[in-house]
Amino acid sequence: MGEAMIRGFLESGVSHPSRLSASVRSSARATALSRLGVTRVFQDAVKSGGAAALAASARVIFLGVKPQGLPEVLAALAPHVGPQHLVVSIAAGVRLATLEAGLGAGVRVARVMPNTPMLVGQGASAYALGSAAGERDAALVHALLSGVGMALHVDERCMDAVTGVSGSGPAYAYMMIEAMADGGVQAGLPRATALALAAKTVAGAAAMVLGEGADGALDLTHPGVLKDRVGSPGGTTIAAIAELENSGVRGAFMRAVRAAAERSAAMG
Secondary structure, three states, X not given: OHHHHHHHHHHHOOOOHHHOEXXXXXXXXXXXXXXXXXXXXXXXXXXXXXXXXXXXHOOEEEEOOOHHHHHHHHHHHHHHOOOOOEEXXXXXXXXXXXXXXXXXXXXXXXXXXXXXXXXXXXXEEEEEEOXXXXXXXXXXXXXXXXXXXXXXXXXXXXXXXXXXHHXXXXXXXXXXXXXXXXXHHHOOOOHHHHHHHHHHHHHHHHHHHHXXXXXXXXXXXXXXXXXXXXXXOOOXXXXXXXXXXXXXXXXXXHHHHHHHHHHHHHHO
């Protein structure tokens, strides 16, 4: 996900390779970043002194490691960061209190749950701020994330639910698109045609829910309203909706979100 964020920042113009630094654990990752134009690539933050070099090079540090690897990264960074740094974690389930305790007093921290569509400028991210972070930090995090999609500031208590809805959500959408395409093939469509129609239909439906006001702000329309506009009496759509309801699709999605949120909470 860390590399996905870098690609998104660069492709959207939010940042430039000359302004980025990174610490990586493998030569493959270093090579990949070099191909993106990122030249300040340091060795492993934990084992090879990369933490000190990174902290000296950057004032905003994103932690793109898995939750189980975060404690040793925090320990490696702690001697080298201070109030001048903003440390942003994208590790699922890891609490702000854990970040603050691991990095020491005064370090400004933020917790972010991004998702992979930021690679195409369509990310849906939420963030929460630690006790030392202020309005300027919120504005900076918001600007970075907004450059690769939508960003929402939430209370930390909401972050596990965010993980369930948007952090893991792309996988649910991919399964839905795949299933719709399979149904199209079953009904006689060529595979490529069915997949293109399914993917564009989901993207278009999402755009109609989101909308956009005159000032560029979101102008949400409830999906139930839009669904009812499509489902004419005795028609094809209401027949399909009845099948989905009989199969428990709505409940399955709700349980999936809840399961991901509970897993996120357990990881913290």
